[in-house]
Amino acid sequence: MPRPKQGPRLASSPAHERLMLANMSTSLFMHGRITTTLQKAKCLRPVAERLITFAKRGDLHSRRRVMRVIRNKSIVHLLFTQIAEQMEQREGGYTRIVRIPARHGDNAPQAVIELVTEPVSAKQATVKEAEAATKVAAKDEAAEVADATEAAIVEGAADDAVNEAVDANETDTDVADADKAAVDLEKDAKSADEAADQAEEDADEAEDAESADTKAEK
Template sequence: MRHNKHRHVLGVKTAHRSALMANLATALFTHGRIKTTLSKAKALRPFAEKLITLACKAAATEDPARKLHYRRLAIARIRDVDAVKKLFDERASEFASRNGGYIRIYKLIPRIGDAADMALIELIAADDEGYAKKSKRKSGAKKAPAKGKKAAAKEAKAEEAAVEEAPAEEAEAAEAKAEDSEEKK
């Protein structure tokens, strides 16, 4: 059955899509960062991460037959021996300590000609930790009571007043310092 097999079709035939993914993956592994449309970047991420996983498996194993097997699987998918060589020989050691998440996508402004959503897709450095995870509240902790609109407005006004007073105090301190330095002369 073909249920749930309709992801990242990109409006092209299967052969065109596989060639497109192979070319994008080759450019990504060669250059480390490419600019493409958002839909192509989202389709490329799982494709390229599977290839990086093959490279990591090849780096982890000691059996030369298994290493060759993983390399041939990657060559079968992207059909560029130079890109596979760069991935397996140079980049695989960078990703050996990571458990997935090898690629990051940044959204860019739409393209001028056709307003297509653009994206920058890049390989993540090995030492990049990414965003810190948000700490979860304990289930027994209670939420603070919701404040009304009036209380929130009063707090906002108090914060604005504090921000306005701070530059005035700094200016007075700078003037006093300048006067002290003039007196010393």
């Protein structure tokens, strides 16, 4: 038979040991404390605290994991509703082992393993509240930064649109002014041509009149 790595086995087989620890965990959650040998208490402690950790999560998967060990549904309900609520402020150390005098007869070392139901100290509670407030403030600040960034992006896009519209309007105005100036120049050029033609006609008429006067004198 293979030897366990963590000290001697508590029962004749691993399956027997698992059932023994499951029964002891059920008794611990039912009564809040049990008296056993020191070695059994040390082996029970990590099992019980792991079950409490599952209970603090509170989801369906965790409940099914606990039901694999504890088959009593009323104890599971007690663990998830009352014990998990009592351990909510704790990050660990859900159980306490207190040594008591040795057992009569075989002189085996005994101990009492119990749930730590005392509230967290005021200092630790203040630290937890401060950490929670810091996390909430960080989330709010991140949300505000995101909103401000989005607003800046929207505002920048609006400014770009306005600038493009102004540029377009200015361009259209310039084009209209240029067209108007071209029309005016064309009109001025046409008037100048008409004036030149009229001046040339006047000069021809004057020359013809002068020639006629010269012939009459002869």
